[in-house]
Amino acid sequence: MNSTPKTRIGMLVFPMMTSLDILGPFEVLARAPDCQAELVWKNREPLKGDTGLTLIPDQAFATAPQYDMLVVPGGPGQTPLMEDEEVLQFLRQQAAGAKWVTSVCTGSLLLAAAGLLEGRSATSHWMSIDQLELFGVRALPDRVVVDGDRITGGGVTSGLDFAFTVLGILRGADAAKALQLMLEYDPAPPFQSGHPRVAAPELVEKVRASAAPMLERRREVSRRVARRMAAK
Amino acid sequence: MNSTPKTRIGMLVFPMMTSLDILGPFEVLARAPDCQAELVWKNREPLKGDTGLTLIPDQAFATAPQYDMLVVPGGPGQTPLMEDEEVLQFLRQQAAGAKWVTSVCTGSLLLAAAGLLEGRSATSHWMSIDQLELFGVRALPDRVVVDGDRITGGGVTSGLDFAFTVLGILRGADAAKALQLMLEYDPAPPFQSGHPRVAAPELVEKVRASAAPMLERRREVSRRVARRMAAK
Numbered sequence: 281m282n283s284t285p286k287t288r289i290g291m292l293v294f295p296m297m298t299s300l301d302i303l304g305p306f307e308v309l310a311r312a313p314d315c316q317a318e319l320v321w322k323n324r325e326p327l328k329g330d331t332g333l334t335l336i337p338d339q340a341f342a343t344a345p346q347y348d349m350l351v352v353p354g355g356p357g358q359t360p361l362m363e364d365e366e367v368l369q370f371l372r373q374q375a376a377g378a379k380w381v382t383s384v385c386t387g388s389l390l391l392a393a394a395g396l397l398e399g400r401s402a403t404s405h406w407m408s409i410d411q412l413e414l415f416g417v418r419a420l421p422d423r424v425v426v427d428g429d430r431i432t433g434g435g436v437t438s439g440l441d442f443a444f445t446v447l448g449i450l451r452g453a454d455a456a457k458a459l460q461l462m463l464e465y466d467p468a469p470p471f472q473s474g475h476p477r478v479a480a481p482e483l484v485e486k487v488r489a490s491a492a493p494m495l496e497r498r499r500e501v502s503r504r505v506a507r508r509m510a511a512k
Numbered sequence: 513m514n515s516t517p518k519t520r521i522g523m524l525v526f527p528m529m530t531s532l533d534i535l536g537p538f539e540v541l542a543r544a545p546d547c548q549a550e551l552v553w554k555n556r557e558p559l560k561g562d563t564g565l566t567l568i569p570d571q572a573f574a575t576a577p578q579y580d581m582l583v584v585p586g587g588p589g590q591t592p593l594m595e596d597e598e599v600l601q602f603l604r605q606q607a608a609g610a611k612w613v614t615s616v617c618t619g620s621l622l623l624a625a626a627g628l629l630e631g632r633s634a635t636s637h638w639m640s641i642d643q644l645e646l647f648g649v650r651a652l653p654d655r656v657v658v659d660g661d662r663i664t665g666g667g668v669t670s671g672l673d674f675a676f677t678v679l680g681i682l683r684g685a686d687a688a689k690a691l692q693l694m695l696e697y698d699p700a701p702p703f704q705s706g707h708p709r710v711a712a713p714e715l716v717e718k719v720r721a722s723a724a725p726m727l728e729r730r731r732e733v734s735r736r737v738a739r740r741m742a743a744k
Binding site: 298299300303304306307310311317326331332333334335336385405406423424434435436437438440441444445448453454456457458460461462463464465466467468469470471473474475476477478479480483484486487491 | 531535538539543563564566567568638656666667668669670672673676677686688689690692693694696697698699701702703705706707709710711712715719723
């Protein structure tokens with residue numbers, strides 16, 4: 281009668297999210313031994329990410345089980361959710377019973393807006409990481425930051441490094457190494473331009489300028505939410 | 513009245529595919545300047561990849577436009593398609609008018625089965641790359657292989673390196689570098705185990721053994737299809 285209980289991993293999805301933030305980790309963690317990963321949102325209606333990819337939630341908030349691990353992605357659609365009480369409430373309720381509360385990309389800002397990263401170290405997409413400080417979070421510009429039961433990844437593609445790090449914590453290094461080999465995760469980027477540390481400074485400014493309106497909207501919301509939290 | 517025609521990128525999807533083979537490249541190429549990426553299959557019914565992720569094709573074979581670039585993924589569901597005339601016919605028709613014919617993971621075996629890689633150099637997932645030789649393809653164990661208008665990527669996660677390589681070819685290095693920065697593609701794998709070159713030999717054998725039944729089914733089909741092609 282002895283069976284290993286599966287580790288239940290709830291991965292938030294939402295309209296205008298950056299789909300790869302979750303789909304990279306999903307493809308890793310859904311294959312992990314004794315893990316069950318599912319996509320969760322307010323309801324189970326199909327929704328579209330910011331590149332138009334359709335995602336179908338496996339689970340609705342109202343019927344979701346208590347997850348062992350919560351994973352929150354980012355993308356343009358994360359900004360309005362920082363003021364969406366239904367979402368913040370779901371994250372807080374899950375976090376209260378979860379063993380790990382995690383994020384990829386600007387998902388960390390959503391966790392911060394829910395009050396779930398205060399006093400912790402965390403990372404985020406390089407263009408938005410400064411906003412973590414508004415919420416009393418110590419921002420570390422690392423690819424993956426593990427601060428006890430809070431695990432956060434940097435921008436978009438960091439979700440793969442995040443997922444193998446998480447798998448190492450959940451199931452040990454050998455399990456992570458086996459799956460890394462199965463998924464041939466031996467990256468060889470054709471250009472060295474994936475972070476401001478290595479990209480040309482003029483390119484960094486150009487990319488930042490192209491995202492400026494989106495970043496400004498996000499910063500306004502972050503400031504407003506942080507002010508409200510401080511006033512409580 | 514001068515408008516740049518978009519580069520149309522058709523990405524094959526199918527039941528029991530490895531979803532990340534396509535979803536990594538999709539997230540890159542759907543954001544690329546003047547590119548339009550879509551998922552294409554026999555029909556537009558939802559289908560499930562090998563981790564249970566639901567994908568919804570944007571386009572059916574019968575109504576698909578002539579694509580400029582064709583991208584073919586792999587995964588367990590690729591094996592039966594090597595003998596599926598409807599699929600092989602679609603690939604051949606598209607390839608005849610496409611500027612680039614490409615694949616990720618064991619998608620290269622599907623291209624080979626359609627007779628689209630004969631005499632060319634190509635790569636594939638490390639566990640199945642030897643099967644390319646059955647089809648008169650020169651197998652190169654590289655992460656991405658560019659042989660003129662044929663571009664192939666290795667296993668699963670190589671799709672990201674493949675996509676940025678393709679973007680560099682389609683739109684130049686600066687466009688690829690800008691998007692690499694936007695998607696923070698600066699990988700830092702937590703373990704060095706993503707290819708037989710770097711993984712522990714006993715782990716390589718263990719992973720290969722765990723996949724043996726699937727590999728044997730694939731090899732049987734590859735042999736049968738190659739024999740039939742040689743007899744023509």
